[in-house]
Amino acid sequence: MLIHSATQLLTLKGGPQRGRDLGSLGIIEDGAVLIRGEKIAAIGRSDELRASLPGEPSLDATGCVVMPGFVDPHTHLIWGGDRSAEFAMKMSGMHYLDILASGGGIISTVRATRTASIETLISQARPRLLRMFAHGTTTAEAKTGYGLQTATELRLLKALLVLDHESPMDISITFLGAHAIAPEYKDDPQGYTDLVSCTMLPIVRQWWEVHAPRLPLPFVDVFCEDKAFNLEQSRQILGAAGELGFPLKIHADEFDNIGGTSLAVELGAVSADHLVKTSGADIAALARSDTVAVSLPCTPFGLAEHEYTPAEKIIDAGGILALATDCNPGTAWNESMQFAIALACRYMKLTPAQAVAASTINAAHAIRRADRIGSIEEGKQADLLILSVPDYRHLGYRFGTNLVKQVVKHGRVYSVDVGYYRTA
Amino acid sequence: MLIHSATQLLTLKGGPQRGRDLGSLGIIEDGAVLIRGEKIAAIGRSDELRASLPGEPSLDATGCVVMPGFVDPHTHLIWGGDRSAEFAMKMSGMHYLDILASGGGIISTVRATRTASIETLISQARPRLLRMFAHGTTTAEAKTGYGLQTATELRLLKALLVLDHESPMDISITFLGAHAIAPEYKDDPQGYTDLVSCTMLPIVRQWWEVHAPRLPLPFVDVFCEDKAFNLEQSRQILGAAGELGFPLKIHADEFDNIGGTSLAVELGAVSADHLVKTSGADIAALARSDTVAVSLPCTPFGLAEHEYTPAEKIIDAGGILALATDCNPGTAWNESMQFAIALACRYMKLTPAQAVAASTINAAHAIRRADRIGSIEEGKQADLLILSVPDYRHLGYRFGTNLVKQVVKHGRVYSVDVGYYRTA
Numbered sequence: 001m002l003i004h005s006a007t008q009l010l011t012l013k014g015g016p017q018r019g020r021d022l023g024s025l026g027i028i029e030d031g032a033v034l035i036r037g038e039k040i041a042a043i044g045r046s047d048e049l050r051a052s053l054p055g056e057p058s059l060d061a062t063g064c065v066v067m068p069g070f071v072d073p074h075t076h077l078i079w080g081g082d083r084s085a086e087f088a089m090k091m092s093g094m095h096y097l098d099i100l101a102s103g104g105g106i107i108s109t110v111r112a113t114r115t116a117s118i119e120t121l122i123s124q125a126r127p128r129l130l131r132m133f134a135h136g137t138t139t140a141e142a143k144t145g146y147g148l149q150t151a152t153e154l155r156l157l158k159a160l161l162v163l164d165h166e167s168p169m170d171i172s173i174t175f176l177g178a179h180a181i182a183p184e185y186k187d188d189p190q191g192y193t194d195l196v197s198c199t200m201l202p203i204v205r206q207w208w209e210v211h212a213p214r215l216p217l218p219f220v221d222v223f224c225e226d227k228a229f230n231l232e233q234s235r236q237i238l239g240a241a242g243e244l245g246f247p248l249k250i251h252a253d254e255f256d257n258i259g260g261t262s263l264a265v266e267l268g269a270v271s272a273d274h275l276v277k278t279s280g281a282d283i284a285a286l287a288r289s290d291t292v293a294v295s296l297p298c299t300p301f302g303l304a305e306h307e308y309t310p311a312e313k314i315i316d317a318g319g320i321l322a323l324a325t326d327c328n329p330g331t332a333w334n335e336s337m338q339f340a341i342a343l344a345c346r347y348m349k350l351t352p353a354q355a356v357a358a359s360t361i362n363a364a365h366a367i368r369r370a371d372r373i374g375s376i377e378e379g380k381q382a383d384l385l386i387l388s389v390p391d392y393r394h395l396g397y398r399f400g401t402n403l404v405k406q407v408v409k410h411g412r413v414y415s416v417d418v419g420y421y422r423t424a
Numbered sequence: 425m426l427i428h429s430a431t432q433l434l435t436l437k438g439g440p441q442r443g444r445d446l447g448s449l450g451i452i453e454d455g456a457v458l459i460r461g462e463k464i465a466a467i468g469r470s471d472e473l474r475a476s477l478p479g480e481p482s483l484d485a486t487g488c489v490v491m492p493g494f495v496d497p498h499t500h501l502i503w504g505g506d507r508s509a510e511f512a513m514k515m516s517g518m519h520y521l522d523i524l525a526s527g528g529g530i531i532s533t534v535r536a537t538r539t540a541s542i543e544t545l546i547s548q549a550r551p552r553l554l555r556m557f558a559h560g561t562t563t564a565e566a567k568t569g570y571g572l573q574t575a576t577e578l579r580l581l582k583a584l585l586v587l588d589h590e591s592p593m594d595i596s597i598t599f600l601g602a603h604a605i606a607p608e609y610k611d612d613p614q615g616y617t618d619l620v621s622c623t624m625l626p627i628v629r630q631w632w633e634v635h636a637p638r639l640p641l642p643f644v645d646v647f648c649e650d651k652a653f654n655l656e657q658s659r660q661i662l663g664a665a666g667e668l669g670f671p672l673k674i675h676a677d678e679f680d681n682i683g684g685t686s687l688a689v690e691l692g693a694v695s696a697d698h699l700v701k702t703s704g705a706d707i708a709a710l711a712r713s714d715t716v717a718v719s720l721p722c723t724p725f726g727l728a729e730h731e732y733t734p735a736e737k738i739i740d741a742g743g744i745l746a747l748a749t750d751c752n753p754g755t756a757w758n759e760s761m762q763f764a765i766a767l768a769c770r771y772m773k774l775t776p777a778q779a780v781a782a783s784t785i786n787a788a789h790a791i792r793r794a795d796r797i798g799s800i801e802e803g804k805q806a807d808l809l810i811l812s813v814p815d816y817r818h819l820g821y822r823f824g825t826n827l828v829k830q831v832v833k834h835g836r837v838y839s840v841d842v843g844y845y846r847t848a
Contacts, residue, residue, distance in 0.1 A: 082814065087821035088776050091769045127812070131825050302823070304770035306730065339824030345515045346728035352512050388551070390506070397511035399726070400763030400824065401555050 001411070002056045004032040004046040006066035007390045011043060012375035015361035016292070019318035022362070023353035025392065026375075033066060035382040038410040043376055059413065064405065065392045067356065068375050069138025069383035070337035071363035074273050074294050074324035077132075077142035077163075077171075078125040078156055081112025083329050106146075106180050109329055113146035113156070121159045128327065129167050131335035134416040136404040138383040139170040141324070141367050143221060145179030148192075150200050153177050154207055161212055168409045172367040174219035174249060175204050178229055178237050193233040197240035205244050219270065219367075221249040224260030231259045238267050247368060253277040254299070265289040271366040273324070275309045276300065283310070287317035292366035294322045295358075297343035302332035311348035322362040323355060338395060338403060345396035352396035382411040426480045427832070428456040428470040430490035431814045435467060436799035439785035440716070443742035446786070447777035449816065450799075457490060459806040462834040467800055483837065488829065489816045491780065492799050493562025493807035494761035495787035498697050498718050498748035501556075501566035501587075501595075502549040502580055505536025507753050530570075530604050533753055537570035537580070545583045552751065553591050555759035558840040560828040562807040563594040565748070565791050567645060569603030572616075574624050577601050578631055585636055592833045596791040598673060599628050602646040602653055602661050617657040621664035629668050643694065643791075645673040648684030655683045662691050671792060677701040678723070689713040695790040697748070699733045700724065707734070711741035716790035718746045719782075721767035726756035735772035746786040747779060762819060762827060769820035776820035806835040 009031025017024055032049040034042035034056070042049060050058075086104035099105055113121070132140055142163075144156035157173065164171035177196045185192035201220065208217060220241035224234040228251075238248050248269035252260025254276055261282035264272035272286065273294040286293050295309035314321050323340045326332045334340075341355040350358065364374025372381050387394070388405040395403065405417045433455025441448055456473040458466040458480070466473060474482075510528035523529055537545070556564055566587075568580035581597065588595035601620045609616035625644065632641060644665035648658040652675075662672050671694050676684025678698035685706035688696035696710065697718040710717050719733035738745050747764045750756045758764075765779040774782065788798025796805050811818070812829040819827065829841045 084776075084813075084815045084817035084821045087769075088817045091773060091820070092775055093773070135825065298824070301770070333822040334824035336824040345511075346725070349515060349517070351516055352508075389508075391508045393508035393512045396515070397508045398757040400722070400758035400760040401559065402826070 001035045002032055002049060002053055002058045003035070003061050003066060003386070003408070004050055004058055006031045006061040007063055008065045008392055009033065009043070009376070010065065010067040010356065010392055011377065012068055012357060012361045013377055015357070015370060015375060016320045016365040017357045017362055018320050019287070019315055022315055022321060022357050023351055025353050025356060031066065033376055033384065035408070035411045038382055040376060040378055040380050040382050042378060061386050063390050065387040065389055067385050067387065067392065068360045069373070069385055069407065069409065070136045070359050071367065071369070071374055072132060072137045072140040072324050072337050073271065073322055073363045073366035074296060074326050075140050075142050076145060076326070076328035077128055077140065078121055078144070078159055079109050079113050079146045079329050080116035080121060080124065081109050081329070083108060106330055107183050109146050110148055110180070110183065114149065114152045118155050118159050121156065122162055125159065125163060128335055129163055129169055132327070133167070133169050133407060133414070134404070135336040135338055135402050136385045136407060137169070137335070137337055138407065138409050139172065139364070139367070139369065139373055141172040141174055141219070143174040143176040143179070145176030148177065148180060148182035150203060153200065154204070157204070157207070157218070158211065168412070168414065172219070172369065174221045175246070176221045176223070178222040180223060180228055189229070189233065193229060193236055197237045201240050201244055201246070205246075217246050219249045220246040221251065223251040224258065224263065225251070225254060226256045226258060231263060234260060235263055238263070238269070242267060249273060253282070257282070261286060265291050270368055271322070274299070275314070276307055278310060280313075283313050283317050283319065286314065286319040290320070292320045292322050292362060294324050294366050295344065295348065296324055296326035296332070297347060298332035298334045298340055299326050300347075301343050302334070308347045311344070311350060315354070320362055320365060321358050322366040323358040324363065336402065339399060341395050342399035352393040355396055356392060382408055384408045388417060425459045425835070426456055426473060426477055426482045427459070427485050427490055427810070428474055428482055430455045430470075430485040431487055432489045432816055433457065433467070433800065434489065434491040434780065434816055435801065436492055436781060436785045437801055439781070439794060439799060440744045440789040441781045441786055442744050443711075443739055446739055446745060446781050447775055449777050449780060455490065457800055457808065459832070459835045462806055464800060464802055464804050464806050466802060485810050487814050489811040489813055491809050491811065491816065492784040493797070493809055493831065493833065494560045494783050495791065495793070495798055496556060496561045496564040496748050496761055497695065497746055497787045497790035498720060498750050499564050499566050500569060500750070500752035501552055501564065502545055502568070502583055503533050503537055503570045503753050504540035504545060504548065505533050505753070507532060530754055531607050533570050534572050534604070534607065538573065538576045542579050542583050545580065546586055549583065549587060552759055553587060553593055556751070557591070557593050557831060557838075558828070559760040559762055559826050560809045560831060561593070561759070561761055562831065562833050563596065563788070563791070563793065563797055565596040565598055565643075567598040567600040567603070569600030572601065572604060572606035574627060577624065578628070581628070581631070581642070582635065592836070592838065596643070596793065598643040598645050599670070600645045600647070604647060604652055613653070613657065617653060617660055621661045625664050625668055625670070629670075641670050643673045644670040645675065647675040648682065648687065649675070649678060650680045650682060655687060658684060659687055662687070662693070666691060673697060677706070681706070685710060689715050694792055695746070698723070699738070700731055702734060704737075707737050707741050707743065710738065710743040714744070716744045716746050716786060718748050718790050719768065719772065720748055720750035720756070721771060722756035722758045722764055723750050724771075725767050726758070732771045735768070735774060739778070744786055744789060745782050746790040747782040748787065760826065763823060765819050766823035776817040779820055780816060806832055808832045812841060
């Protein structure tokens with residue numbers, strides 16, 4: 001199949017895009033992409049490819065932007081329960097501790113997740129995954145972390161494998177048993193740290209070999225913050241994970257700067273995520289490394305806070321910056337990478353071109369899949385988007401809606417355009 | 425047709441909701457609405473209405489919220505041209521005057537609008553209207569104002585009448601010849617003020633009687649700011665409009681406080697819109713009046729500014745607060761009232777209940793249609809939404825996506841749910 005006549009074809013060729021190179025879109029005007037099976041077979045100008053391929057089935061992208069599918073490298077896709085009432089309390093000015101006392105906060109999600117069956121968890125996650133896909137995300141990372149006990153964490157892993165298998169979307173799975181201190185251990189955080197590092201991780205390793213023998217190991221992630229796992233506990237968990245062969249990620253510097261980002265670099269983590277309170281020394285460490293800085297602008301927005309990732313400093317230093325939604329029930333229930341881009345342009349002062357690169361090729365690097373996805377290059381997976389706009393800068397410029405018209409995933413075309421039809 | 429089993433049916437009965445009454449949703453749990461033709465015929469509990477109406481065709485809203493359609497009382501729906509490149513320049517830190525010099529700013533939209541045919545203007549506005557409808561807006565106000573010359577302003581009025589006629593959406597039309605000083609008059613703002621008040625308004629009055637004899641007169645609006653029409657010029661235009669029988673609106677206090685809001689109250693305007701720099705005296709005047717304060721939170725968001733309408737002060741004083749998108753190409757291209765609600769909860773500290781009332785019944789008051797729309801009451805237009813969520817507080821809590829599953833407009837059901845289907 002030949003997708004042709006794209007007003008702008010963004011290839012995002014090469015990468016990762018570091019520092020001031022961020023935003024190199026590799027635009028071909030009046031561009032075309034040839035798809036063979038699930039792969040990209042050729043890229044070029046429409047007139048040339050059309051002339052050389054008479055009779056090829058075609059998809060006309062006149063007036064549209066064609067670009068790689070978004071890669072969302074940080075989501076908490078799967079959880080139980082409903083915290084919409086808690087949001088209303090927060091906006092009424094109720095204090096965090098009073099919300100906790102009234103049964104809210106992350107532990108309420110943990111409670112609901114533990115009591116939910118795998119069928120319930122899957123059926124609640126499915127519409128979130130559908131929304132992501134309809135908004136142009138073709139590959140998403142998704143974490144466990146609302147179980148905080150071995151059996152539930154394994155149920156979440158299993159649910160994510162099922163969703164990955166049944167959905168057109170590809171899911172990159174992360175084990176986040178260290179998302180918070182489990183309620184049973186609230187007075188013994190070291191005890192829970194030992195449980196994760198000495199018991200859960202070896203069990204997950206074995207479980208994965210049985211349940212997903214053909215897939216690479218999942219990422220292991222830890223929430224490194226004053227109120228969760230301190231630096232030494234984070235080092236213990238990630239160190240144990242590394243010895244077991246897991247690739248590593250970290251939540252760092254969302255509320256406090258306690259050294260998580262530099263730890264991630266030291267341990268060779270694939271990414272360090274959040275990065276709001278990140279210090280100059282941390283940024284310098286990032287810039288010397290291949291650890292991707294994953295910024296989550298939906299989180300400060302969701303909390304109505306005004307401090308975002310110091311993106312310009314990370315870019316100036318030469319770091320690799322990516323964007324993600326952080327989709328989760330506590331701080332940022334948003335499935336759309338387009339909205340993360342709109343925030344990044346406004347509050348992190350990225351250009352639309354930088355934000356697009358941070359949401360595609362660099363985001364693919366943040367989940368170690370840049371060999372297959374994140375750009376439109378010969379031999380890569382045919383994962384791409386047809387936007388209903390003639391200029392990629394409508395991303396960022398416009399907000400609150402969906403500019404994707406069609407999603408191409410593994411070479412198959414799905415229509416997701418906004419619309420309505422009369423039913424009664 | 426009976427819509428039944430709504431987890432929450434929000435009636436928004438009564439209104440307008442003033443001051444601390446704002447947020448009275450009139451919730452019926454397990455609620456039902458009976459629709460006969462284009463009107464609402466009965467409201468009640470599902471068990472009672474179902475028992476009394478055996479055999480009635482039904483629509484099951486189990487697990488869903490049913491609520492009035494959103495009313496968007498301030499949009500600039502119709503324009504020509506494309507300013508996405510200008511957005512990228514702004515985010516790169518380019519100064520406003522340099523953008524103007526490079527051909528950007530409102531005058532670039534005026535130039536493109538003047539040269540566009542009515543067919544082009546309509547075909548560009550149509551997808552915006554479709555997005556509004558798909559996001560749950562069942563009635564939208566829409567302004568002229570990118571013509572700034574009589575012929576183009578009339579073409580915009582005509583295009584809006586066509587769109588109102590062809591679309592399931594209802595459009596409430598506003599004449600905004602006084603949107604900016606026309607470029608031909610940049611050194612003679614008083615000359616343009618005279619043109620609007622002495623020439624355009626009488627022409628519009630006559631034109632309307634010919635082209636829309638059965639519709640009430642459109643609103644007349646003016647942009648009252650230091651950089652547009654000063655207080656005396658605004659008074660001249662609105663005064664002339666009032667004498668011709670037009671109902672009035674005003675853009676006031678977006679960037680400067682020069683008295684526009686108090687002028688609106690003095691002249692009995694239906695609404696005063698923007699209201700960011702509004703003074704205590706203006707708020708006191710609003711609170712004693714029936715002039716609706718229409719807040720446009722997408723505009724400071726779009727501009728990455730941090731100052732929003734002082735909503736709490738307006739509520740505390742007893743004013744009538746409404747929300748709108750301000751959908752426009754310069755500062756806020758967003759068609760979704762759901763996103764205006766998400767912003768209002770975060771940056772104006774409205775509760776989701778207050779934001780919902782401000783987007784329905786109070787917004788209907790802001791365009792003088794509260795007798796027909798804005799609430800679910802017997803005899804009103806059957807304009808309502810079925811949301812794919814079990815609690816109305818998902819509005820506000822969630823952002824960046826669309827929670828509407830079905831739109832009921834004039835009693836007809838349209839499916840707009842997020843989704844995808846494979847096409848190749």
